[in-house]
Amino acid sequence: MPSSDNNNIKSIVEFTLIFVRSDEGVLLGFKKRGFGVGKWNGFGGKIEKGETILQGAMRELKEESNLTVSSSNMIYVGYVRYDRVDSPQVDIVYIFTASEFSDSLEESEEMAPKWFKISEIPYEEMWGDSKYWLPIVLRKKGIFAEFLLSGERNMVKKNVEERDENNIPVYGE
Numbered sequence: 001m002p003s004s005d006n007n008n009i010k011s012i013v014e015f016t017l018i019f020v021r022s023d024e025g026v027l028l029g030f031k032k033r034g035f036g037v038g039k040w041n042g043f044g045g046k047i048e049k050g051e052t053i054l055q056g057a058m059r060e061l062k063e064e065s066n067l068t069v070s071s072s073n074m075i076y077v078g079y080v081r082y083d084r085v086d087s088p089q090v091d092i093v094y095i096f097t098a099s100e101f102s103d104s105l106e107e108s109e110e111m112a113p114k115w116f117k118i119s120e121i122p123y124e125e126m127w128g129d130s131k132y133w134l135p136i137v138l139r140k141k142g143i144f145a146e147f148l149l150s151g152e153r154n155m156v157k158k159n160v161e162e163r164d165e166n167n168i169p170v171y172g173e
């Protein structure tokens with residue numbers, strides 16, 4: 001996408017996002033505050049200084065849902081890149097899935113968790129981009145997606161690629 005040309009003059013902020021699976025479906029959280037308030041999404045947040053992407057993903061899941069996933073049960077499936085025409089920031093969101101977890105599910109001050117059957121995922125109450133790539137992830141495929149956004153709602157461009165397990169994208173490569 002042409003927006004990639006701006007990469008060198010934009011700051012990059014890295015996030016994680018995990019979709020936990022079980023016999024009940026997929027676990028989503030209703031964002032109670034901050035960025036994305038009022039929307040359903042997976043669990044995640046900014047990667048903090050000094051931690052790896054994996055550590056960040058595990059920490060955010062624990063903080064937001066109380067669930068624990070061991071590092072060996074974390075499955076990295078790719079990333080989504082968000083550029084905004086009206087912002088000097090590009091967000092990179094690393095996507096994980098997991099189907100083995102421990103500890104009891106708890107609501108946090110940031111997220112109210114709920115299991116959804118795959119056929120009942122509330123895409124219209126999620127970020128508008130999710131419907132383009134989350135179904136691919138839930139089919140256990142890898143993902144590379146990039147979106148050029150204008151403001152919070154308007155999608156100017158999109159590029160969504162399903163990837164095989166031997167071609168999972170790694171940011172920066």
Ligand SMILES: COc1nc(N)nc2c1ncn2[C@H]1C[C@H](O)[C@@H](COP(=O)(O)OP(=O)(O)OP(=O)(O)O)O1
Pocket residue numbers: 015016017034035036041042043044045046047082091093127128129130
């Ligand atoms: C349109 O953009 C986005 N779409 C989707 N589907 N998900 C997004 C988008 N932008 C960000 N996300 C994900 C990435 C993170 O998992 C969360 C946002 O994390 P948050 O801003 O809450 O990060 P924290 O570190 O938890 O924030 P605090 O500083 O408030 O704790 O959404």
